[in-house]
Every structure is written in structure tokens, then in C-alpha cells.
Amino acid sequence: MAEFFHMGGYGAYVWAAYAVFVVVLLADALAPLWQRRGTLRDIAARLRRESKRKTTP
Amino acid sequence: MNPLVLWFHKLGSPPYFYRFAGRFLPWLYAIALVSGAIGLYGGLVVAPADYQQGDSFRMIYVHVPCAWMSLFVYAFMAANAFVALVWRIKLSETLAMASAPVGAAFTFITLVTGSLWGKPMWGTWWTWDARLTSELVLLFLYLGVIGLYHAIEDVRQAARAAAFLALIGVVNLPIVHYSVVWWNTLHQGQTVSLMGQSKISQSMLWPLLTMAFATHVYFFASLLARARAALLALESGKDWVRAIALAQPTREASAHG
Amino acid sequence: MSAIDPADPPPLLAARALAYARNEEPIFGPLDFSLAAGEVVLIEGDNGSGKTTLLKVLSGLLEPTAGEVLLNGVHLTLAKLSHQVALLGHLPGMKLELTTLQNLRFAVGLGGIRPGITPAIALASVGLAGYEDQPLRLLSAGQKKRVALARLLLVPAALWLLDEPYANLDREGIELVNRLLLMHAQRGGAALITSHGAYAYTSGTPRRIALRATTAEPAGREAGA
């Protein structure tokens, strides 16, 4: 197992490369989720404001 | 009308696309995850160490698929940009702009993993040879497209301007791909080829192809997710979006700042 | 729609179901109106009702979301439309560093000149005789507006689109605008002007087009990620 992580002396490089791969793609996958949630929240807030605007003269 | 054409027409309608994409997304993510796991297992465990490079060659399984994707996504973005500019199809604008961040992510991974691979192989993190340089330029092109898109306030105008820029940048794609042929570079030449004979053994090849498949599927998943989010913002005045927003669980929604 | 009765000349400008939406938010609803030669029409509406936007659409700077515009009964692309029109917006379209005369000469070079007038005459008719060599930068807000009005006199456009032409002008300036409009109408031109209604075009009762503020709030991108 330790040998597996050691990667013939190249462990640091190999695992760093894989870590970058996973982390960047994970961030990329989460971004649209956040964005969608933010947009929906903005729209809902705006709808509320609009209804307020219609009620106040 | 031909049912396929009809379906395409329907796909152009944002609410339909939104629902359609929402239905497919989980499956795409699942396929990408599973095939990615298989590919990584194959690359990290099954494949033998390279006789020259030892275990460091295992970086190929992230480096090369991402490198391929960085080019593929740009081509996809440019094709959509072309359609968006010529036929003014809103969905193409959205798809082009949704591909840019994913492509930039793949380009970034290519640069970093290449750099990490270069340190043990060439003894330096970075050299200014043609392939590395043109890939860096590709990253700048992606960033330019994204930057321009976010800098302009009107969303559709922003998409069209950025699409225009993306089209101009297409000249860089052949340079990246053929740089190893046109100039003598430190970077490895063509090793894997779909048509001819690959210069790499089968046990090393299949995990690579699996990873390539996984990254393609992942790209389309991410693309659909981004396009969905962008469509919501773009169509925020339409009733179907309002309905979705109102159906959202309303926590203490403080929307300021 | 394009069958035109030869006895009845088509209106100079006709809009059919013209509408504009920004990011899917309607700014002004579908509008139908026409403007005959010799007519001056006032566009009225409250703050934010889309008056400025309407003029930009009619001048060809913005593309309408729906509807069409006909000039002399001919359906026009927006690019063509823009050549028949003189727009006076909030921005002067002039260089502060250059003199009034230099600015007007450039406008003439770009847009052509109406026969029988020169830049110097135009300047005199807006009450700025003697200011020919004055750089625009040294004029007050109202004086700059007068130079912009002089440009309208020079350029051979049948249709004037004026966005709040009365703003920043003193009483004499307001009368000047009315005089210019009357003159333009009498020689067969037409004009669309916006106003909040407190000042009005005084010769005869002008026709009015009313814009209501759309209730929906405009959806811009709020710092979208």
C-alpha cells in the first residue's frame, strides 16, 4: 500500500496531479448548483419586492 | 415534419430544454463518475509502470484526457458561437458561454498536470516550447471569453460579443495540436491515434480511453447544468421561471448586497 | 399590409406592433402608431416608462423584440432606417475640444447637408452667432444643447427624434425648439419628441403617444457569477 502511494518516488507529483484534477472538476461541478440557487433566490426576492411595489402607491 | 427535426425545434425552447436537461443530468453525472472510477482504477492500479518513466507516466490518465478536452471544448464552443452569431439562436449562445468555464477548467488542469509531469521528466516546471506556450495562450483565450462575457451588463449582448471573440481565437486550435509537428518541441509527439496504430501498449491504452470517455460525458453534464442555471437567469422574467422560483423553499431570503 | 393605395400617400413613419424587451422584461408594450409628413408627435410617459428606449429603437440603435417599422410605406431594415433619421439624445455627439463650427462641419461631412443652409447660418438661427470659434467645452449646459439643435437644421433627415429637447433650456431656448419644430413640419418633415408633459409643443395641439410604465421590474444581472 505504501508502495502504491510512493509511486516509485514520483508519489508527490502523481498524487498532486490527481488531486488537482479532482478538486478543479469538483469546483466546476458545484459552481452551477450555487449559481442556480442564487438566481432562484434573487428572482423570489424580486417577486416579493414587486408585489410590495404594487401594494404601496 | 421529421420527428428528429421536431425534437430539435422543441429543444430550442428554454422551458423544454430546462426540463429535458434536468431529466438527463443525474444519468450523465452517474456515467461520468462510474467510468471515471474505472479509468482511474485501470490507470493507477492495473496498468504496468512504464519502462522509461516508471510510475510517473500514470499522470497521463489525467493529463491527456484533459488536454484533449481543452481542445474539444473550444471547438464545441466556437461551433456554438458561430451558430449563435449567424442564426441568432439563443440556446447556442447559452451553450457557448456555458462551455467556456468548463474548457478553462480542463485547460488549467492540463497546464498544472503537465507542469507536475515536466518537473520529474524534464527537470523544470515550465519551458517555453511551442505546445506549452500555445496551451497557455488557449487558457488566455478562454479567460478572455469569460472575462468579456461577465464584463458586459446586457446578457445577450455579452454572449454575442464573447462569441465573436471565441470565433477569432479558433486559429489557435491547430497551432496547439500541430505544434509538436511544426516545431521541434520538448513535448512528446503524437502517441495515441484513433485511426492508425497507437504507440502505446493495450494495457496502458484502455484506461486512457476510458478516462477520455468519462471526461467527455462529464463535460456534457457540466454543460447542461450550467446552461440550465444560465437559462434561469436569462429568462427570469418569464412565467415558467417565476413558477420555479416560487416553488423554491423560501428560507429567510435576504437578498441584498 | 404592403398593398398601398396610390391615392393615399403612406405615412412617413409607421410602427406596427413594435415592442422592446430587455433581458425578457418588456420595456414598452406592442405599439401601433403612424406619423405623417408635417406632423409633430409628443411621446409622454412617467419616469421609467421607456421613452428613451423607444427613440433608440426607432433610430435603429436598438433592435425591437417584435414588430416592424415602415418608412414611407416601405419596410426597412434597421440599418437602412437609421440613415433617414436624425437623433438628438442625451449625449451631444459633439467634441468638447472642437469649436462649434468645426463640430457642425463634421456633422455635415458625415450626414450631408440640406440645400440652402450653411453651418454658420445654422449657428445664427439657434442664437449662437458670434460663438463660431468657441470650443464647446466653454459653453454652459444650455448652450451645448443649442449647438446640438443646430446640427438638426443642417442634416437632410426627414424624421427628427428628440429626447427631452426642452431639458436644460431657458424660456427663449424652449421657444426656439418650438420654432424649429414648426419650421421642420412646414417643409414636410416630421418629429417625435419625448417630454414629461410639463413643457409641450405649443403650436396647435400635438398628437400624443402615451407610454405606461410596465409594472414588471427590469431584470439586470446582479453580479452574476
Place this chain on the structure above:
Amino acid sequence: MSAIDPADPPPLLAARALAYARNEEPIFGPLDFSLAAGEVVLIEGDNGSGKTTLLKVLSGLLEPTAGEVLLNGVHLTLAKLSHQVALLGHLPGMKLELTTLQNLRFAVGLGGIRPGITPAIALASVGLAGYEDQPLRLLSAGQKKRVALARLLLVPAALWLLDEPYANLDREGIELVNRLLLMHAQRGGAALITSHGAYAYTSGTPRRIALRATTAEPAGREAGA
């Protein structure tokens, strides 16, 4: 001049032989006037007569070439003067990227707040309730002006200097300005407003200060070496 009769309170603002010249060209002549608490005074003048320049001098942004300004009977340096005054010029002094509420909060942080009012109340009083989270960028010309008026309500300044407050406003907006001015006068404030005279402050007949355009043409530096 500085002997003040204690029985007769000094005027809020008094100008003595105030004059301004740009590059030796007089812009407005020596002016003497005073403004008591509760008064609203209209500065009238043709285009280029120096109205904007006078307000800038009174707010302390420009230094007068001659004369002096007294606030509550005390002779003030311009730096001090500027702290007692709220100026509403042609520029909004607000950030287009921020929401109306954020902009007003900043104004309060910078200038302090009048007791008994909040930014949200001020917004509502200018007819923009419901626009609290709207970035200024998405408002029309008239709506932006209303936000600028809301700032005046918040800041604890006794003297308002308003440069063409009616420009860009619809009828309702004009009435709003008049209402605000009346309110400000009734609670002991004073205001100087410029106008071309076509709109006027409607409650009672306001006192007017007339500026004549100086006959000499302003001599700027024309591409001086």
C-alpha cells in the same frame, strides 16, 4: 457689517458682494443676498448666466474671487461652509453598481443622519418603496434623480443647494420636489434652487435672484501653447 442686533436673528445664509471670475472673465457679478431660515429662493437666469457656478461657490467647491459668505451671521471659511450644506448637482454622487439602499446608507455614514428618519423611510417618501435592492444602474434618469432627493432628506444639513432639481422628473416628481422643499422650509431649513423659470416652486411666490448673462463672451484658452 458684523455688528449683529441680538433681537433680530441673523439670516441663515448671507452673501456680501460675492463674485466669481474664471480666467479674469466675470461669470457672475458682485451679488448681495440673504436667505432666512424657512425660505426657498429661486435662482433664475438664462443659459450660461452662471447659476451652476454660483451653487458651486456657495457649497465651497469653488473659491469666490471676491466677497464673503456668512452662515448664521458668522463669517465662514469655505471648508467650514461645505459642512453645513447639502448640494444636489448634475452628478448623482451615487454608485450605479450599488443598490439604492446601500447608496443611502453610505451617504448617512458620511454625512450623519437627521433624527427620526431611516434610509428606507426616505426611499419610500420619494416614491421608490420596493426598489430598496435595485442597483441604481437599472433605474431610469428620473428614478435616479429621486434617489438623490432621498439623500437630501437623510442628511442633517440646514441649507439645500439644488441645481435644476426639476430636470428629468415627471409631473408627479415635480410635485414631490415642491413637497420636499415645503417640508424642509417648515422645519427651519432653507434652500436655493436654480431653474430656467418654466417650472417654479409653487407654494407661495418664492423670492427670486436673477442672474444676467454677462455680455462678455467667456474667453477660454483656445489651444493655448
Place this chain on the structure above:
Amino acid sequence: MKPGTTSAACVALLRRDLALTWRRRGDALNPLLFAVIVVALFPFALGPEAQVLERIAAGTIFVAVLLAALLSLDSLFRSDLDDGSLEQLVLSPHPLSLLLACKIAIHWLTTALPLIAIAPLLAMLLHLPDSVLPVLLAALALATPLLSLIGAICVALTVALRRSGMLLTLLVLPLIVPVLIFGAGACNAAQAGLPYAAPLLWLGAWLVLALVLAPLATAAALKISLT
């Protein structure tokens, strides 16, 4: 009701822009001084060793000139946008690409040409060998119009933005990397005694292409960003 001729419009535009440059002639000096200062910073930053400076002379001058030309590009349409003149240009009945070509030409004449003129001075500051100077001048003469033309497209795309200066740099850079590599490459080859004609010929070929296509692309980009 006839509009004026297109050539009259171009002449009017050229005259106005020249008059404006003359009125703002202080501004026109700025790119020159910027280039001089950037070049002059290098001896301070690297130390005064002549060999080092000589080795980097051609490349540094190229970079400095391109940066100066690039930063001044930002103002190509800026003031016309701010005062509404650009709207008037777009609304004029003449081909927009032709009018824009005039503006680009004026811009090159008034900013890039003076930069080429002071290149010998910059060369002296960094001890560039005299034999390389003609190559440097030829390379700059081909590279700067290319930059103006390619840059104009990007400026047109960013014109609707306030404060676009640096974004512009980002957009232009990828497109002019080849120009820089070939232009500075020719100088470096000349300095090393190698043949240098090929890269210059490439630059010339691109320039011809850009002269034809760039004004059209600029007009298209401008229309996108104004509507």
C-alpha cells in the same frame, strides 16, 4: 434630401480626428514617454551590465512599444462613445468599416509612427548593436499596424465597458503573440547573424490579410456591442 458622399465623410472624419489629436497633443506624447520609461526601467531593475542589456535589448524594446501602443488603443473609440459621436457614426449612411478604417489609420499615424521614430533612441539606451537597428525598425513597421488592426477588433468588443483598459490587454495578447514572436524573433536572428527575412515576410503577409479583414470585423464587433 441627399446624404453626402462617402469620400466626403471619410475626409471629414480624418480632418476631425487630426484636429482632435492636435488639440490633445499633450496626450499624444504619452505613449512615447511610456515606452521610454518602461525601457529605462530595465537598467534600473537588472543592473547596468552591458552584455545583459544587449542580449535583451530588441525583445524589451518590442515589448515596450507593443505595450505602449496597446494601452493607447483603449482610447480609440472611448471618447467617441462617451460623447455620443460613435452613435452618430453608426447611424451615418456610409459603410461603417470604411469609417473605422480611417479612425484606425489616424490612430496608427499618431501613436505608433512616433513610437517607431524613437525606437533608435530606445535601442541606444539598451546598447542594441547598430547592425540590428534596421531589422528592428522594419519589424516594428510591420508589427505595429498589425497590432492596431487586431487591437481595434478587441476595442470594439469592449467599447461598451467603462474601465476596460486591462481586459483589453487580456483579449489582445493571445492574438498578438505570433506577431511578437516573429517580430522579435527576426531581430534576435539578425543579432545572432542568422537569416531574418522569413519572419518579416510572414508579418507582411499577415498585415495584408489584416488590412482587408480587420475593418470589417471591427465594424461587426462594434455593432454587436452597441445594440
Place this chain on the structure above:
Amino acid sequence: MKPGTTSAACVALLRRDLALTWRRRGDALNPLLFAVIVVALFPFALGPEAQVLERIAAGTIFVAVLLAALLSLDSLFRSDLDDGSLEQLVLSPHPLSLLLACKIAIHWLTTALPLIAIAPLLAMLLHLPDSVLPVLLAALALATPLLSLIGAICVALTVALRRSGMLLTLLVLPLIVPVLIFGAGACNAAQAGLPYAAPLLWLGAWLVLALVLAPLATAAALKISLT
């Protein structure tokens, strides 16, 4: 009729400027990209030889970072001037120098600090030896606030002019040549294995001086250029 406290005004200003930076966070990336791009231009212009690049690395990075910080300085008061906020600041009852110090601090935090953070990346691109990197970072950490402070004075002087970008460069560069000499000098000394503490200490001393005097000078300059 009491105005708010001065600390409330500073807090309000800091909050507003941070909110603005957040709203314009795309713009905030620009100086970073500019610095990366300038650094990247050098290998294109000079060729890829590692020894050459290594020799000029520290100096070039210093020049690039200073130029990027400098060009972004131009916007320090620009938008406040354009929309009239600056008039309101000047008319406020609080010490102008304190308010301006807040603005300068925000500017440094949002532009110069990120530049320092990516300096290691720039160092990698030009093959700067690892041992020199800490010295480079220290020198930048002392030099960039000096630049912001000195630059702010010049910005205040030029703020009333439109299009002041390059003029600003001209005013500031002569003033920061000593900063460049000492900062890059320290790096070069470290690279040559020589002692490098003295120039850094000098930079530190100037920084303390500038922290005290520059906001006062900026306020004075601003008042001059607004009236």
C-alpha cells in the same frame, strides 16, 4: 443637526468600497492578468533560453508588478470623480486625508496583495531560483504599498484630467525609480549570493514615512485639482 462620527464615516467608506470591489470583481482580476501577460511576453520576445530568463527574472517581475499596480491606480478616484462621489467626500465634515487613507488601503488590499500572491507563479514562469523567492516577496510587500501611497498623490493631481492613464505613469515612475532600484536590487543581490538586508530596510523606512505623509499630501493635491 449633528454629523456622524469620523469613524462611522471611515467604516461606511470601507464597506462601500469593498462592496464595489465585489460587484466589480471581474475588474479586480485584471491587474493580475496584466502582470502575468507582461511577464509572459518576455519569453516570447527573448526566446526560451532558461539562463537568460533566469538572469532577468527578478527585475522583470518587479517591473511587471509595479506597472500592473500603477495602471490600476488610475482608477483609484476615477469612478468617484465621474459620478460626483468625490465631491461629496470633499464636502463631508470629516478629515479628507483619513477618508483617502481608507481608500488607498482598500486599493492596496484588492490589487497589490493579489499581485504579491501570484508572484511565485511569475517566478516559476521565468525560472527564478527558489532561494530568491522569499526576498522577492518581501521586497514586493514593501514596495507595493509605497507605490500605492506615492501613486495616490499623483492620481489626486491628475484626477481632474480625463484620460490620465499614461500621464499618471509619467508622474509616478520617476518617483518610484528608487523603490525599483532598491527592491529589484535586493533580489539581484540575493541571487548573486550577496547581502540584501540593507535595501529592504531602506524600503521599510520609506514606507513608514509615506504612511504618515502621503494621505495628507493626497488630500491637499485633491483639493487643488478639484477647485
